[in-house]
Amino acid sequence: MAVSEVVIKGRSIRLGCKHQGSSPLPDLWRWIELSRVHMFAGSMLVFWPCAWGMTMTARTLSTPLQTYSLNLIYGLVGAALSHSAGCVWDDIVDRKFDRQVERTKHRPVADGRVSVPGATVFLAIHIVLLIAMLWPVNTLAWKLGLLAIFPLAGFYPFIKRITYWPQAWLGVSINMLSLVAWGALRARLDPASGALLFGMWCWTIYYDTVYACQDKRDDVQAGVKSTALLFGNHVKKVLAVFAGIFVACLAMAGVMNNQGIPYFILTVGGAAVHLTLQLQNLDVDDPKSCLREFESNGFAFGGIVWSGLFVDYVLG
Secondary structure (H helix, E strand, O other): OEEEEEEEOOEEEEEEEEOOOOOOHHHHHHHHHHHOOOOHHHHHHHHHHHHHHHHHHHHHHOOOHHHHHHHHHHHHHHHHHHHHHHHHHHHHHOHHHHOOOOOOOOOOOOOOOOOHHHHHHHHHHHHHHHHHHHOOOOHHHHHHHHHHHHHHHHHHHHHOOOOOOHHHHHHHHOOHHHHHHHHHHHOOOOHHHHHHHHHHHHHHHHHHHHHHHHHHHHHHHHOOOOHHHHHHHHHHHHHHHHHHHHHHHHHHHHHHOOOOHHHHHHHHHHHHHHHHHHHHHOOOOOHHHHHHHHHHHHHHHHHHHHHHHHHHHHHO
16 A cells, blocks of 8 residues: 655655555545535635626726736636635534534545645645735735635634634635735725625625535534524525625625626626525525525626626726
């Protein structure tokens, strides 16, 4: 049996092992699982706030399309790294909880396929890459980026142990890339960025509550707190309130940023229609329904909101 290891300060840290002569794919797959690269909806939920903020500022600054496109790709890579780093850290901290939840008990750290030291090295690689991506930006964006990486993302796994509002903390942490993008391009934050951030905070509580509804029974037994448990039988009514506030914040941010008609039709109107349909189709007691509606936020919904911003940017 061949063992993959790394030596740090004279100590050998086991990363994983595989049988000699076997395919490397099973060995690689556990690292893919750990990073959640294969679950692209999560990365997109981190990316869309960055893309929305970036597109708003691009319209205001009349950024050339080529520059805007390169910035968007840069943001996508950063979002994917940020999401993966967060997942690795959560899996390290939550490994004992994960073993008690049916949906998560076979995650690589929880079931022992990846060791804690190995996952820690993997996390360190992600953090180094994220810091390297932040290095060229201005002081404001640098500070916001560091705030997002360390205290905000770092404390998140512990919040669910002490409050039923971990989604509120996540709403700040996961949407900081929007402010990083705004600050990097404008070297300041505007009122529109604040309205957009508050709206995205409500949206994060909305979709992550839907996600948490998958594990309600197991979370009670494991002692994990969430808004899905807090809202109880009123969860869909409360989600409707957060969805409505998000749409209102989109409209407010659009007015503050002098967005055009395409934005209000495609972005604001499209968001209102799509969230209404989501709530109609959602069955909070069916894990498959919860996962489907959660993923639709990462793919269809994020694209709908961005489409109006992009059309407005091109026509502006």
